[in-house]
Amino acid sequence: MPSTSKNKASARKWPKEGVTRVPFWVYSDPEVYTREMDVIFGGATYNYVGLECEIPNPGDFRRSFIGDKAVVYVRDQDGAVNVVVNRCAHRGTKFCYQEHGNVSEFTCPYHQWTYDLKGDLIGVPFRRGVKNRGGMPKDFKLEDHGLDTLKVAARGGVIFASFDHSMPSFEDYLGPNMLSYFDRVFDGRGLKVLGYSRQRIRSNWKVKFENLKDPYHASLLHVFLVSFGLFRADTPSKTQMDSTGMHAVQVAQRGEQKDTEGTSEMHAMQADLTLQNPEMLQPYPEWASKGDATVVMQTIWPNLIVQQQSNTIAMRQIRTFSPEEYELHWTFFGYEDDDEEMTLRRLRQANLMGPAGYVSIDDSEVMESVQSGVSRFPDVAAVVEMGGRDTEDAPHMVTEVAIRAFYKHYRHVMGF
Amino acid sequence: MPSTSKNKASARKWPKEGVTRVPFWVYSDPEVYTREMDVIFGGATYNYVGLECEIPNPGDFRRSFIGDKAVVYVRDQDGAVNVVVNRCAHRGTKFCYQEHGNVSEFTCPYHQWTYDLKGDLIGVPFRRGVKNRGGMPKDFKLEDHGLDTLKVAARGGVIFASFDHSMPSFEDYLGPNMLSYFDRVFDGRGLKVLGYSRQRIRSNWKVKFENLKDPYHASLLHVFLVSFGLFRADTPSKTQMDSTGMHAVQVAQRGEQKDTEGTSEMHAMQADLTLQNPEMLQPYPEWASKGDATVVMQTIWPNLIVQQQSNTIAMRQIRTFSPEEYELHWTFFGYEDDDEEMTLRRLRQANLMGPAGYVSIDDSEVMESVQSGVSRFPDVAAVVEMGGRDTEDAPHMVTEVAIRAFYKHYRHVMGF
Amino acid sequence: MPSTSKNKASARKWPKEGVTRVPFWVYSDPEVYTREMDVIFGGATYNYVGLECEIPNPGDFRRSFIGDKAVVYVRDQDGAVNVVVNRCAHRGTKFCYQEHGNVSEFTCPYHQWTYDLKGDLIGVPFRRGVKNRGGMPKDFKLEDHGLDTLKVAARGGVIFASFDHSMPSFEDYLGPNMLSYFDRVFDGRGLKVLGYSRQRIRSNWKVKFENLKDPYHASLLHVFLVSFGLFRADTPSKTQMDSTGMHAVQVAQRGEQKDTEGTSEMHAMQADLTLQNPEMLQPYPEWASKGDATVVMQTIWPNLIVQQQSNTIAMRQIRTFSPEEYELHWTFFGYEDDDEEMTLRRLRQANLMGPAGYVSIDDSEVMESVQSGVSRFPDVAAVVEMGGRDTEDAPHMVTEVAIRAFYKHYRHVMGF
Amino acid sequence: MASPIRISVETRLEVEDLLFAYADCLDHGDITEWANFFTDDCLYKLISKENWDLGLPLGTVLAEGKGGILDRIAAVTQTSVYHQRALTHLITNTRVLADAGGVIDVTANYAVLETLPNQYTKILNSGRYLDKLVRQGGTLKFQEKLCIFDSALVPASLIYPV
Amino acid sequence: MASPIRISVETRLEVEDLLFAYADCLDHGDITEWANFFTDDCLYKLISKENWDLGLPLGTVLAEGKGGILDRIAAVTQTSVYHQRALTHLITNTRVLADAGGVIDVTANYAVLETLPNQYTKILNSGRYLDKLVRQGGTLKFQEKLCIFDSALVPASLIYPV
Amino acid sequence: MASPIRISVETRLEVEDLLFAYADCLDHGDITEWANFFTDDCLYKLISKENWDLGLPLGTVLAEGKGGILDRIAAVTQTSVYHQRALTHLITNTRVLADAGGVIDVTANYAVLETLPNQYTKILNSGRYLDKLVRQGGTLKFQEKLCIFDSALVPASLIYPV
Numbered sequence A, B, C: 001m002p003s004t005s006k007n008k009a010s011a012r013k014w015p016k017e018g019v020t021r022v023p024f025w026v027y028s029d030p031e032v033y034t035r036e037m038d039v040i041f042g043g044a045t046y047n048y049v050g051l052e053c054e055i056p057n058p059g060d061f062r063r064s065f066i067g068d069k070a071v072v073y074v075r076d077q078d079g080a081v082n083v084v085v086n087r088c089a090h091r092g093t094k095f096c097y098q099e100h101g102n103v104s105e106f107t108c109p110y111h112q113w114t115y116d117l118k119g120d121l122i123g124v125p126f127r128r129g130v131k132n133r134g135g136m137p138k139d140f141k142l143e144d145h146g147l148d149t150l151k152v153a154a155r156g157g158v159i160f161a162s163f164d165h166s167m168p169s170f171e172d173y174l175g176p177n178m179l180s181y182f183d184r185v186f187d188g189r190g191l192k193v194l195g196y197s198r199q200r201i202r203s204n205w206k207v208k209f210e211n212l213k214d215p216y217h218a219s220l221l222h223v224f225l226v227s228f229g230l231f232r233a234d235t236p237s238k239t240q241m242d243s244t245g246m247h248a249v250q251v252a253q254r255g256e257q258k259d260t261e262g263t264s265e266m267h268a269m270q271a272d273l274t275l276q277n278p279e280m281l282q283p284y285p286e287w288a289s290k291g292d293a294t295v296v297m298q299t300i301w302p303n304l305i306v307q308q309q310s311n312t313i314a315m316r317q318i319r320t321f322s323p324e325e326y327e328l329h330w331t332f333f334g335y336e337d338d339d340e341e342m343t344l345r346r347l348r349q350a351n352l353m354g355p356a357g358y359v360s361i362d363d364s365e366v367m368e369s370v371q372s373g374v375s376r377f378p379d380v381a382a383v384v385e386m387g388g389r390d391t392e393d394a395p396h397m398v399t400e401v402a403i404r405a406f407y408k409h410y411r412h413v414m415g416f
Numbered sequence D, E, F: 001m002a003s004p005i006r007i008s009v010e011t012r013l014e015v016e017d018l019l020f021a022y023a024d025c026l027d028h029g030d031i032t033e034w035a036n037f038f039t040d041d042c043l044y045k046l047i048s049k050e051n052w053d054l055g056l057p058l059g060t061v062l063a064e065g066k067g068g069i070l071d072r073i074a075a076v077t078q079t080s081v082y083h084q085r086a087l088t089h090l091i092t093n094t095r096v097l098a099d100a101g102g103v104i105d106v107t108a109n110y111a112v113l114e115t116l117p118n119q120y121t122k123i124l125n126s127g128r129y130l131d132k133l134v135r136q137g138g139t140l141k142f143q144e145k146l147c148i149f150d151s152a153l154v155p156a157s158l159i160y161p162v
């Protein structure tokens, strides 16, 4: 019997057209997935882990994940943030049982090996035996058996971590343009978490990244966005990437709820849609000093989307499991100095986003439909030619350029 | 470590005894399954898709599937039936969200690429950009990006489709004898759907085909059938195949509820079983002009069983998912010219079939038991010697010949 | 694309440190699992199947399993116990539908092939055809188509079976020291089942064996055990293996609920914990004549733990499914000559064990945590150095020696 | 928004008694007593929401009159081959919609949990009842019982009535 | 251990009538009627137990006043893209905790079963209701409805209200 | 077919109040108050349908008297190691079977939904209660509570009482 196509990642060939095609085997092949976990999430990348404001005090910790690997981020006694793998150095137990809390040290429940907040092993019960019997070998060294630690970068209250300790700085990783968008939201003010939302989506994780790097769809899929002008192709906008293509931003200004020359092809536009509670959409121009943009959606390789739509701001963290399923973990936040009205505004606008969001519902449904569509056709490919075939910045949103740039980098890293 | 037996389809060897043995790895090996999807369901076969009466008017459509691939069948403006893959040519979205409906064109929700009912791409929003920005490359041609279409064959109101456009006619595919049985039920009268039933069975899909190609079991497993003489080895019957072995029929005449010479080995026979509502089993001899048969069960390679038992008639469509699970989708129907009494008769007799059917319950349970039995023993094989070791038609039902013929063809196609 | 680490069992390399390391790929690699089913559970091992007292009369049977394969154990007419695979020799149906019962022969539901209690095929309906039509080939021999049978060993009322008919005696398999511990509980008195408990644990099956071969954890994890002195490192105890390392016992004496020199490192110890119903822990010294031990936990390769903790005695049978999930099936029992008070004592002490057991809850949680910890890190390894690096018996419980011995044997059998 | 007819407390409780006794018969009782909950001229139909919404008449189970009920019982107990299983009916949201002309209209939601040997408990079937009850000899009985189930896709078989 | 205030039988049954009519509207009725179950100044909030326990204000759905309710209906019926699905609410353990000052405090447990086309029925969302009811024009309405759901992890989307 | 004894409306509602307050204590309350629902001489037993049907005495949980209840609480709260989880009891089909000699016999069906952190809600345990209630100081208490659960196969652990 000749070998068949599925499950043979090592023999995978990218279509000859290059980044204007995305072969569907990238969305379902288990070997591709395993390799992504190794070389992307486990490799030379900064992965979003959490916010500093979630762990304000020494000993505060929260659980998080990088790709499909569990980690813990913790505030050390000296105020620094450490990130360790949630896996005991003894026999591998996922030792941290609480989602969050405050500890002076980490103790594994199984045999109570104890680690300090840096992940160094500081205690092994019965190391010297009990009543002169048993115990660890004389040459057993605590320092050889600490937790796996990650390189940590924090900026503007946001914590990133990398399995690769030789990473350049986070600033170099983002590059100047992407960094300026990042700093736009994370401007040094204290952050305040408003709440979490969590979804499991039956699609490959890259489908989510494509979705956020694809302003083309927003003017067509999202009736709500389009009708109320929250994000629409006829308003001033741009699509930009860093020099590698791994990060991107979609930037736009709000339009009005009326037909323009540009809306003629937007069948989703409902010019007569009205809200009973229009205050929900009333934006407060909090970033007006930094330009006209009312929406900035930034994708930071490989696991973060920074959402700023009007006044609803959130981190969207991607968690992987398997080729055909991922989770989206949202942390909605505001600033410490928000007054009640501003907090209420953010909470109201949050109706746009999350599992029941007026906009997000569309995306969640369509992402699962993409996976349904591609899963059984590994040898077919997506056509990604809107806006041309290049990977250069575009001063508009009628383009899929950021997807092409993403796969340019992906192919480079994955060796495809 | 030497390699183990499971999951190594390419090294699979059929037992030397040939078609009198079926190695259990055909029921659980993921590589075998993938190959089946490629060369059987995705290859030179006609797959049942639906009934013409389900889509009477131009624009009427329903969703269906071939193996594990989603398709849509639709009535075109000219009255012809088209079958397209439910996968957008842009980025792969399963675009058709409704189980059935009426449309003038298909529009993918993600970016509203629009296709006519033949599957040709007729619209790409923002193809020329918005306000002179973006858009598709100038050389982008709509005609290169239509939906995948299938070759369609319709006969007697039944729709078949093939991924292979070089298929011979459906009539040649069935061959004259099988065609005559097919035409017996689909005689040109209009059909009328009475309802659907759907089951998911935890067994390999071929176990279902074996079950329907195995009249041997009916006289032994099904107390209800046997006791009331609906299908029993002591009555006139026959088992026939087409020349390849891929299709088959079981044909039989109803017997009486009494012991005969032939029932002595049928322990399931309950001569004293009675019904309070015996009208349920009262057959109306609607095919009397075409011979004495009261039951004709026809298996059409690779995904259809045409059920005619007394007056309950149904299409049973096989949907695959994975090696160890399949679905059975039943479409019960009658004829347009049925009177109320005949419709009621069919509905009453439907108690025999489906998820709660007096007969089908037995089959569903036993098929799952076969899978449980074979799943962990890939290197053992079934013994298929009832009625001899050949693959020739038999004038009786004391035989597993149609299973042997089925595997003769299966080995040929799969290259085992 | 270079191949990645996961799913490549055949290329697996054990860490150079030897048995003081356990590479995490042994817990999650599907190929390793398949090979375990072949060479361990399907190979030269005695697997626990059930108790003789469960099938006292000829024709009594119960269903059981060996690894992931279903078997039936049955009392033959001559009083002997037979164990057969629950898979019909015809087409593979898992023929035995009842968990337990009494039969004079086994009949497969599908075509009613009938087997005697030894598994020999004694009846094939329509073997000679019906009315001279059909039937089996003349040279079909019943004796070639019996059920798969296993070699059976019974001792002390306990039934073991092996797929390998060339096995040495069970006594040789256990070796003299392990046998003496086995005979301590199974001393010839009749047994009486008190009830079953069943759990599915999301971890590899070997994690359970490690847990039972690891007295180190008991003094640290189990607050209940430690506080009430039921099993604690400061009391007389020992850890012993057979000569191969495959079997082991942990033996200990009960201590008091007070701090001793040895309890200083046991943070779990709660000296002031009290029970409202202390009679639950009142042991009756039923094995006093056989030594001072109040706890003997014996692990018998590859699927049994014999639990004797105070007066609660149970068989714990391991059932496998997949690399990352197993089931634990408990049979709690007493002796036929137990009086009511003793039965009540056993039932009360059973609160320690099972899905809601004061001790077992800890183990079940921690085993799932081990799997969570190791599953995504196939290339990391456990450090197993407590009590040294050897595989020799130890006169105490401050050791992981039995785990090292287990993996010594495991590597030998698996060829790693 | 429905404005429910005022039904007497006693009737409401009697209706729940009937539904729960019916479920108890199927879950823990003797299925041969199932027929006693129905009138002689009853109609029992188990139908998928898919067929119901399409106006298609096919039922997964159709039992006409007590005879049809008894035939179903006979088939399940004397002819069909299947594994033993445990059932638990969760009947909730019981609403008495009308009590007029001797017929009580009742609706309720239900979920039937099924447990096969050595498997986890799962939702076998869920949906709603649309029932018509009448009083016979001082006892309420089903003159009509429609069970409209949510998922057309059945996990293998529906062996017992819902 | 709670010692429940004695509530009249009529009030208890009326409260259940409201809860079940509400569920019926979402499961089998016309979702545009959902607004009729609320007062003009109502608050509807669907919030995960995770946020609730942490004291975080974010709701998965926040609807303020009948306007907020109507906007949610408009979004679901006129703007969102999704597959059809069947819902069945199982509402159990209804407890009337207080009936004072014109406000009735009610709690209940619920599970919403969801069935997507050609898929098995699954538990979409479960948890408890914390409701405040008032009487308006002879009918009970929700002045406040908090739905605190167990699993923060949502399977894809929560399209309809709970 | 059961012909239920006529039980007063007040007793029926009081029984439901007890069952629902009991569930609320386990789902959302303080488990240390669990003991207050029982009499001093109570018996609590959680037993699989498998053992029950075989007549085998082994319970997954056996608590004799309030002392046994308190010991179980102490073990769960002070000694056992486990992850936090959310529980939701769905108690349905409550039937008061008898009210004689000071003892009220009650049966109900139940499903306990469990949600572990970052996981979907699942059916942890389902089955039926067979309870005996007595009145003490004006309050109903459990003198005996048998929980007979459907699936002998437990997903890992049953940490809290059912």
Ligand code: FES
Residues within 6 Å of the ligand: A088, A089, A090, A091, A092, A093, A095, A108, A109, A110, A111, A112, A113
């Ligand atoms: S596994 Fe963590 S201390 Fe042993």
Ligand code: FES
Residues within 6 Å of the ligand: B088, B089, B090, B091, B092, B093, B095, B108, B109, B110, B111, B112, B113
């Ligand atoms: S994926 Fe269908 S239009 Fe873009």
Ligand code: FES
Residues within 6 Å of the ligand: C088, C089, C090, C091, C092, C093, C095, C108, C109, C110, C111, C112, C113
């Ligand atoms: S499979 Fe058992 S008799 Fe045919």
Ligand SMILES: [Fe+3]
Residues within 6 Å of the ligand: A211, A217, A218, A222, A359, A363
């Ligand atoms: Fe979007």
Ligand SMILES: [Fe+3]
Residues within 6 Å of the ligand: B211, B217, B218, B222, B359, B363
């Ligand atoms: Fe059959």
Ligand SMILES: [Fe+3]
Residues within 6 Å of the ligand: C211, C217, C218, C222, C359, C363
């Ligand atoms: Fe332990």
